[in-house]
Amino acid sequence: ADNKETLGFQAEVKQLLQLMIHSLYSNKEIFLRELISNASDAADKLRFEAINNDALYGSDHELKIKVSFDKAARTITISDNGIGMSRDEVISHLGTIAKSGTKEFFGKLSGDQQKDAALIGQFGVGFYSGFIVADRITVETRRAGLQPTEAVRWESAGEGDYSVEAIEKTSRGTDIILHLREGEDELLSTWKLKSIITKYSDHISLPIQMAKEEWDEEKKEMVTKDEPETINQASALWARSKSDITPEQYEEFYKHVSHDFAAPLTYTHNRVEGRSEYTQLLYIPAKAPFDLWDRNKRGGLKLYVKRVFIMDDAEQLMPTYLRFVKGVIDSADLPLNVSREILQESRDVKAIREGSTKRVIGMLEELANAEEQEKKDKYATFWTEFGQVLKEGIGEDMANKDRIAKLLRFASTNADSADQVVALADYVGRMKEGQDKIYYVTADSFTAAKNSPHLEIFRKKGVEVLLLTDRVDEWMLSFLTEFEGKELVSVAKGGLDLGKLEDEAEKKEHEETENQYKELVAKMKETLGEKAKDVRVTFRLTDSPACLVADEHELSGNLLRMLKAAGQ
Ligand code: ADP
Numbered sequence: 264a265d266n267k268e269t270l271g272f273q274a275e276v277k278q279l280l281q282l283m284i285h286s287l288y289s290n291k292e293i294f295l296r297e298l299i300s301n302a303s304d305a306a307d308k309l310r311f312e313a314i315n316n317d318a319l320y321g322s323d324h325e326l327k328i329k330v331s332f333d334k335a336a337r338t339i340t341i342s343d344n345g346i347g348m349s350r351d352e353v354i355s356h357l358g359t360i361a362k363s364g365t366k367e368f369f370g371k372l373s374g375d376q377q378k379d380a381a382l383i384g385q386f387g388v389g390f391y392s393g394f395i396v397a398d399r400i401t402v403e404t405r406r407a408g409l410q411p412t413e414a415v416r417w418e419s420a421g422e423g424d425y426s427v428e429a430i431e432k433t434s435r436g437t438d439i440i441l442h443l444r445e446g447e448d449e450l451l452s453t454w455k456l457k458s459i460i461t462k463y464s465d466h467i468s469l470p471i472q473m474a475k476e477e478w479d480e481e482k483k484e485m486v487t488k489d490e491p492e493t494i495n496q497a498s499a500l501w502a503r504s505k506s507d508i509t510p511e512q513y514e515e516f517y518k519h520v521s522h523d524f525a526a527p528l529t530y531t532h533n534r535v536e537g538r539s540e541y542t543q544l545l546y547i548p549a550k551a552p553f554d555l556w557d558r559n560k561r562g563g564l565k566l567y568v569k570r571v572f573i574m575d576d577a578e579q580l581m582p583t584y585l586r587f588v589k590g591v592i593d594s595a596d597l598p599l600n601v602s603r604e605i606l607q608e609s610r611d612v613k614a615i616r617e618g619s620t621k622r623v624i625g626m627l628e629e630l631a632n633a634e635e636q637e638k639k640d641k642y643a644t645f646w647t648e649f650g651q652v653l654k655e656g657i658g659e660d661m662a663n664k665d666r667i668a669k670l671l672r673f674a675s676t677n678a679d680s681a682d683q684v685v686a687l688a689d690y691v692g693r694m695k696e697g698q699d700k701i702y703y704v705t706a707d708s709f710t711a712a713k714n715s716p717h718l719e720i721f722r723k724k725g726v727e728v729l730l731l732t733d734r735v736d737e738w739m740l741s742f743l744t745e746f747e748g749k750e751l752v753s754v755a756k757g758g759l760d761l762g763k764l765e766d767e768a769e770k771k772e773h774e775e776t777e778n779q780y781k782e783l784v785a786k787m788k789e790t791l792g793e794k795a796k797d798v799r800v801t802f803r804l805t806d807s808p809a810c811l812v813a814d815e816h817e818l819s820g821n822l823l824r825m826l827k828a829a830g831q
């Protein structure tokens with residue numbers, strides 16, 4: 264056709280294609296999951312747009328996905344009657360990668376196939392995974408609301424470029440036609456495709472259909488019928504009862520909503536009734552995403568209203584410090600035409616956010632307090648991946664602060680290892696007779712914290728000190744001033760009062776020493792002048808000759824350095 268044009272892929276797409284084909288081959292069946300997942304998303308998008316424009320359905324209201332194959336042509340086709348794509352959409356969706364974190368992702372590639380394969384799964388493989396099994400993909404699509412003559416054909420061999428041209432297409436939606444690579448013929452079988460679909464896509468809420476196959480007594484072979492057969496359960500997974508869902512189905516559903524390649528760490532599924540009625544299916548990933556530190560990134564929850572998809576990444580459904588949670592909330596109370604603005608003010612949403620926050624914290628407590636090693640290990644994984652984000656909750660969520668404080672884990676002088684495994688309750692349990700405070704030191708590295716001269720006296724007395732080295736710690740500590748009635752104090756702050764830990768004899772000795780050095784101290788003060796606020800004789804040090812301390816009401820040295828680094 265005269266309007267056929269050939270365009271080059273964005274550089275990242277080329278890179279992704281190369282990587283995918285080579286590193287995901289051992290997992291090649293996932294292409295079908297990805298394409299079915301896209302078809303299901305396309306149906307969700309159509310339903311959503313049609314809330315305010317029923318005409319988009321035309322005469323075709325029954326949304327579904329069809330999978331078929333052609334043995335002679337060696338093709339597999341995945342068809343949907345969802346939203347479809349216009350020419351512009353085809354070019355931007357199938358020629359570029361618009362995902363957040365794309366740059367970070369490509370920056371992290373190591374060239375080591377195995378490592379990169381794990382990364383790529385985390386990034387989300389998507390449409391391009393079709394090229395694992397196909398050496399050419401044809402997409403024919405017509406957007407809902409456009410005319411049959413306004414359809415588009417996109418085609419590519421998955422190398423440097425792709426073509427787009429106008430075509431005529433009678434039905435709404437998208438057909439993805441995979442021209443199989445040499446050696447992939449085993450996929451050209453009803454049995455094989457069916458088994459892949461039941462394994463990976465059973466949770467999809469739309470019917471996934473294939474042509475029925477039946478045994479023919481006369482011909483003594485399987486023959487393909489003209490009638491379709493639905494091969495999945497075709498109901499929203501979260502709306503099914505827990506006892507009807509297998510762990511594998513929960514896992515596959517997670518991969519569908521999260522675009523994650525790996526299994527989740529844990530999940531919770533509940534129907535909540537009362538002030539607000541909703542279903543929640545919430546997952547905690549096993550690995551942090553690339554853009555975890557982007558606080559502007561929207562959350563990972565999909566919002567549905569009575570099974571109708573409303574929006575992705577509904578950030579109002581979770582507090583920012585739980586932005587890593589993935590899953591679905593299906594509300595029975597919200598209006599279908601709810602917008603992000605309405606969500607912000609809705610009392611139902613507030614109730615959902617509070618309820619879901621409590622659920623997530625409960626899920627974490629269950630892991631953190633478990634006796635079983637498997638759960639303990641899971642909590643350790645969680646802490647390594649998301650602990651720093653959870654700490655934001657101490658300053659952000661006053662209502663749950665105490666529960667979050669119990670979930671915190673730190674390194675300490677007890678084991679003198681950088682592993683963050685000490686709970687505040689563990690610390691309190693090990694406190695010395697007469698000790699009434701929780702001591703900590705902050706620094707920008709574990710080695711610096713461990714070797715802080717401020718620790719000498721504590722080591723000598725056998726008093727445990729928490730070693731804090733995460734960027735958020737100082738900020739968090741300004742909100743966490745006590746735990747179970749015990750004050751948290753920095754060992755680097757002035758006038759450190761060791762309380763009853765200091766015995767009478769020592770006190771006397773200290774007073775004498777102070778007297779002895781009175782003149783020297785006065786001289787030093789005079790010499791330093793404005794440079795130092797005060798000069799004191801210290802009993803905190805055992806090996807080092809001197810150290811700097813911050814005034815009780817001043818910012819600590821570490822925080823000052825941080826603020827300076829941030830340009831303050
Ligand atoms: P993701 O699904 O994570 O967005 P994909 O690579 O799977 O990434 O798909 C890229 C984009 O292409 C989708 O976001 C969507 O806009 C578009 N797309 C893919 N498949 C379809 C389809 N069957 N119908 C409509 N749009 C589609």
Ligand code: MG
Nearest residue numbers: 300301389390
């Ligand atoms: Mg996708």
